[in-house]
Amino acid sequence: MTRDDLFNINAGIVKGLCEAIAKHCPKALVNMISNPVNSTVPIAAEIFKKAGTYDPKRLFGVTTLDVVRAKTFYAGKAMVPVAEVNVPVVGGHAGITILPLFSQATPKANLSDEELTALTKRTQDGGTEVVEAKAGKGSATLSMAYAGAIFADACLKGLNGVPDVIECSFVQSTVTELPFFASKVRLGKNGVEEVLGLGPLSDYEKEGLEKLKPELLSSIEKGIKFATQ
Ligand SMILES: NC(=O)C1=CN([C@@H]2O[C@H](COP(=O)(O)OP(=O)(O)OC[C@H]3O[C@@H](n4cnc5c(N)ncnc54)[C@H](O)[C@@H]3O)[C@@H](O)[C@H]2O)C=CC1
Ligand SMILES: O=C([O-])CC(=O)C(=O)O
Numbered sequence: 001m002t003r004d005d006l007f008n009i010n011a012g013i014v015k016g017l018c019e020a021i022a023k024h025c026p027k028a029l030v031n032m033i034s035n036p037v038n039s040t041v042p043i044a045a046e047i048f049k050k051a052g053t054y055d056p057k058r059l060f061g062v063t064t065l066d067v068v069r070a071k072t073f074y075a076g077k078a079m080v081p082v083a084e085v086n087v088p089v090v091g092g093h094a095g096i097t098i099l100p101l102f103s104q105a106t107p108k109a110n111l112s113d114e115e116l117t118a119l120t121k122r123t124q125d126g127g128t129e130v131v132e133a134k135a136g137k138g139s140a141t142l143s144m145a146y147a148g149a150i151f152a153d154a155c156l157k158g159l160n161g162v163p164d165v166i167e168c169s170f171v172q173s174t175v176t177e178l179p180f181f182a183s184k185v186r187l188g189k190n191g192v193e194e195v196l197g198l199g200p201l202s203d204y205e206k207e208g209l210e211k212l213k214p215e216l217l218s219s220i221e222k223g224i225k226f227a228t229q
Contacts, residue, residue, distance in 0.1 A: 001131060003036040003094045004219070011226050014040045015047055022051030029058050029155050029191050032170075033148055035139075037061040037093040038216055039223030041170055041180055046227030057191035060155070061170025063093045063182045065140065065147035069126040070100040073119050078109030089123070089168050090175075090183045090198060090209075092219065097212045098124045103202040116204065158187030171195060178213060180220050 014034050021028055026048075034040050041061040048054035066089040075082035086106045091099040100123045102116050111119070130140040154167045165187040173181035173195050184196040201209065 001136070002128065003038075006035045007039055007222065007226075010034045010036070010040060011043055011223070014043050015227065018044045018047035019051065022048055022053045026051070026053035027055075027058070029060065029159070031060050031062050031148065031152055031155065033062045033144065035093070036219060037063065037170055038097060038180075038219035039226070042220045042223035043227045045172065045180075046224055050227075055191070056172035057193075059171065060151070060185075060191075061093060061180070061182065062148055062151050063089060063098075063168055063170050064151040065127070065144055066093060066098045066100070066123060066182075067168050068143060068147050068150070070102070070105075070119070070123045073122050073126075074102060074105050074109075077111060077115055077119060078105075078107070080107050080109065088184055088199070090181070091212045092170060092180075092182055092216045093127075094219070095124055095128070095215070096208070097216045097219070099205060099208045099212055100124075101199070101201065101205055103205060104199055113204070120204075120208070154187055155191070158191070158193070159189055161189055166196070176209075176213065178217055178220065181216070 032041050032044055044059055045054055070087040070089050071082055071085040074087055075085045087100055088104055089100045091097045100120055102119060127140055151167055154165050158165045166184050168182055169185045170182040171185055171192055175181050175183050175197055185192050186194040
């Protein structure tokens with residue numbers, strides 16, 4: 001089962017939950033974990049728009065697990081402590097739409113193009129690997145909980161005025177021509193303080209960025225269509 005196969009079940013669940021959020025806690029920061037995130041975030045935006053409560057600063061697709069995976073796999077290859085690693089992951093949260101920017105990874109490591117390609121693929125397929133291994137018994141439950149906790153904690157730090165809280169997230173965006181996109185986001189008292197740009201990309205990452213756009217756009221449009229029809 002892919003994240004997209006989950007659309008038929010989860011789109012309706014997300015719609016119902018978002019209608020309830022709009023009614024009962026319209027000012028909440030919404031951290032959307034339910035898949036396919038590339039579609040469920042646009043669904044949520046449309047439901048909130050219908051209810052007159054949409055605030056793009058308060059709606060987040062949780063892509064932290066992609067960052068956790070990118071950091072873990074990079075640390076293993078670069079032989080550096082994972083706690084010291086930083087890797088931005090941009091795009092979306094499914095397959096090739098997940099684009100880890102290993103060219104910006106710190107600490108720097110001298111990895112070959114083949115190694116970087118393998119790390120990218122491993123990060124993109126990490127979720128599917130777990131779903132297939134669990135064979136119908138769910139997904140990456142514990143690592144998702146870990147990633148969700150990191151992101152929720154970052155949102156709370158932002159709300160509490162801690163400066164320079166930055167996490168990657170799938171949000172309404174003008175970083176590319178797509179209406180939603182994951183990139184680094186500065187979190188603050190109102191949710192999104194600033195959506196940060198992509199920074200310099202390697203040729204491989206530039207290629208990955210162009211390749212992911214049609215798939216990501218189609219998932220976004222599928223969500224919007226579901227919520228507006
Ligand atoms: N954004 C991310 O990084 C990740 C997202 N996910 C997504 O998180 C979601 C949950 O994954 P798992 O915990 O592995 O699935 P699961 O199948 O183990 O748990 C789903 C839970 O939702 C409950 N549920 C079903 N219908 C409901 C409804 N109408 N209202 C409220 N609750 C309902 C079920 O009873 C069950 O306890 C999935 O959409 C999965 O694809 C999973 C891993 C990572
Ligand atoms: O692939 C899935 O359905 C679960 C998921 O999002 C992940 O583990 O990243």
